[in-house]
Amino acid sequence: MTPPISPAGPDPTRGVYGIGVAAELVGSAPQNLRLYEARGLISPARSDGGTRRYSEDDLARLRQIGQLLDDGLNLAGVAAVLALQASNQALQAELEEARQQAAELEEARQQAAAPRRRRSSGK
DSSP states (O other), X not given: OOOOOBTTBSOTTSOOBOHHHHHHHHTOOHHHHHXXXXXXXXXXXXXXXXXXXXXXXXXXXHHHHHHHXXXXXXXXXXXXXXXXXXXXXXXXXXXXXXXXXXXXXXHHHHHHHHHHHHHHTTO
């Protein structure tokens, strides 16, 4: 029995495509996908029997790798770009979290100051 699909759609991280189908969907050859995995550019899930299973997220990454290669980068350059993008995303997430914490602290400060302002104005 297959798990129900959530209202948001199927899980994009769930590996469902075999290597042949994944290669066809991204316009590459299976041996290229194996090479990208060997170079650490992608890490598909594995079935209990060890078969590679590619997810929608994996397919998006493979398309990105293909585009970077088409743009003239070699595999080392692709790895550097992907690492920088991952680092940038992590920093963006940290920044957003810090902004959220600052907003919460400011809101708490304003709420704590509000009763004092009412008392000091003589009301």
